[in-house]
């Protein structure tokens with residue numbers, strides 16, 4: 007890299023540095039004047055630089071660098087020999103890196119001059135106007151010059167400092183549309199290709215091709231510049247490079263950041279969804295927390311590791327946390343990481359401890375991809391099972407601990423909302439949080455007050471003031487939408503302020519109700535809203551019960567409270583007979599759904615109204631509607647994949663998605679009606695049959711059921727045998743899976759028409775299913791020992807690849823992989839402990855695994871399933 011060096015006598019000289027020995031340097035960003043005004047490489051060589059107008063900029067940059075004790079600096083006009091084509095090409099591809107690696111970037115704004123001032127980090131209004139109009143924001147190359155460097159400082163023509171990338175963040179965002187996260191060094195891969203393209207959209211370049219070349223670094227691609235190829239073709243090449251890189255990233259993603267296995271949810275999206283559904287985040291209603299003593303203590307005092315925010319339902323905790331995330335994003339330094347997770351009891355993806363840890367890890371890796379190394383070792387061995395098997399919690403919490411102890415991390419902020427909605431393994435999660443937040447260096451241990459509690463009830467004054475701001479905002483919206491006069495507006499404002507009792511949700515629900523009330527009826531209507539959340543819910547239920555939509559409303563509520571995860575509008579319509587009839591009237595559907603009330607309330611206080619026939623009846627409705635929906639929508643190659651080997655992770659969801667309405671239905675849940683009938687009512691039924699003199703009919707029914715069971719059994723063998731193939735290529739279900747099933751398979755026979763007609767010679771397969779139920783794949787060397795637990799729910803296999811795997815034989819899932827197990831082969835099945843525990847040993851014999859701890863000690867026989875469930879994995883075998 008060629009740099010300018012500031013000499014003792016105040017002159018500048020060009021110096022050249024090999025890539026591994028580049029000294030610290032500053033860099034200049036500016037817009038070019040006329041070519042002959044700028045100082046070129048040749049001018050520098052010839053000593054003709056000082057005669058050019060452009061020399062001022064170079065002088066400015068050199069002096070500024072000297073103030074920061076930097077001897078070297080880089081200026082694009084003269085540090086590249088443009089007459090050397092090879093050098094020019096290399097420079098275009100290196101430019102982003104050069105700006106990124108500079109200690110500081112000085113932006114010289116030649117069209118902003120004199121009389122400007124910065125007060126409290128803010129530009130004066132007049133200034134803002136000039137700044138916004140600066141030519142610097144319209145040029146193509148300056149985009150990467152703004153984004154890439156860690157520090158960017160803006161200067162006027164006279165060299166007056168105007169502010170930095172950080173202090174002007176909001177203004178820069180308003181001018182360029184580049185989100186603050188991108189300006190703060192968040193990986194650019196976090197922003198979609200479209201979003202990054204949009205930052206460049208209205209920028210100009212002198213040469214058409216530069217519009218694309220100036221984006222190489224932004225997309226992390228390389229390409230040789232060919233001036234003269236034209237803008238269109240350059241962009242075509244750029245797009246191609248971007249696609250290749252994205253594909254490469256996604257390919258790698260099986261084990262990296264975009265890892266579909268790790269990503270159970272993107273907490274970014276959850277936060278956005280929550281804010282949208284709760285009606286946009288109001289800064290005035292959460293900003294009180296920033297001055298709160300406990301919050302400040304947590305934020306400023308290194309020893310206070312855990313902040314516990316408590317509050318009654320509807321007090322605004324979730325929105326408060328959204329606000330805190332928002333503020334921390336702005337204030338934490340670039341080296342710090344911020345991760346968060348929003349639990350939701352009604353969504354099985356995000357209501358358990360493992361999901362919380364997964365989500366937190368996902369966001370950390372998203373910000374600092376190098377952290378993936380903590381996952382890679384385990385992932386490479388265990389694959390997807392690492393996140394799914396019975397020990398996912400153990401593995402992930404260990405990975406998370408390692409990540410948090412990574413020496414490259416500065417401070418890490420972790421935020422978890424609604425722990426009470428973490429319905430699975432909450433105690434484990436709590437223990438983990440407490441342990442992590444206690445992990446302080448020894449010198450802190452004594453004096454540390456590590457946990458800070460913040461109770462919203464104890465901060466009533468601040469919360470009430472925040473609710474007051476919320477009321478003002480909602481009343482303003484209502485007044486504008488429904489054209490309230492002053493009297494009405496004041497009455498609503500007064501009513502809400504006097505009855506809210508510091509509860510945001512109560513205000514939100516009343517305002518929701520008022521939305522559809524005509525202005526003339528508003529004041530009368532106010533008297534009908536009872537204070538307190540429960541009374542309000544009760545009233546809403548009563549209103550629903552007496553409305554024309556009572557039946558459909560209750561059906562929706564029952565469904566919403568019963569489904570195992572939140573369902574989409576489309577899925578809801580599919581499962582609700584009465585809504586199906588309104589399918590072409592989305593407004594009415596929306597109107598009815600808006601009457602929805604909280605699930606906790608439904609179960610606790612309105613059970614009889616919503617579930618007059620018990621929850622079983624609702625489960626039955628969901629089951630039969632799901633069956634109907636699947637019969638209607640499912641068809642062969644529903645995603646038009648065409649290619650038989652198409653892997654499911656490469657499948658892009660279609661828009662519109664033919665599966666959108668039946669996604670809920672295809673996840674068949676167990677506990678079906680027949681099963682429950684046989685278990686609970688079978689004998690009563692026999693009695694009733696006898697009483698009705700219908701025993702023969704009962705026998706016929708059971709015979710029919712039995713033939714159905716044979717079909718089900720065949721379907722079970724079918725899925726067991728072909729699970730692996732279908733999982734990896736969905737369309738193989740119609741090809742190899744069918745023709746490699748026994749000719750006597752009922753499923754094969756019934757679905758014969760689906761067999762490929764283009765295969766004329768089919769493999770000779772026997773007429774019966776073979777004795778092999780399924781093949782368990784995973785070991786990389788031959789297997790020396792296998793053993794079932796006594797109840798057959800677990801299978802252990804030991805291999806010469808030095809691993810032991812524990813399987814769930816019912817579905818072939820590998821539940822756990824024990825690594826570094828030293829196995830010695832003897833006449834009987836013998837498994838030995840990892841070397842660090844030698845000479846301890848264990849043996850598998852029949853259904854029992856024996857453990858010996860220390861040489862000469864008696865072996866302790868333990869059933870395999872006890873081992874699996876009781877002893878931490880590394881010690882099991």
Ligand SMILES: Nc1ncnc2c1ncn2[C@@H]1O[C@H](COP(=O)(O)OP(=O)(O)OP(=O)(O)O)[C@@H](O)[C@H]1O
Pocket residue numbers: 284285286287288289291292317318319320321322323324325326329424476510511514
């Ligand atoms: N800062 C805010 N900006 C905008 N709306 C807010 C804000 N705080 C609270 N609200 C409103 O109040 C409602 C309740 O807030 P939130 O869901 O955060 O309460 P919560 O204490 O988390 O409730 P729960 O205990 O039921 O989970 C939200 O749906 C929203 O309409």
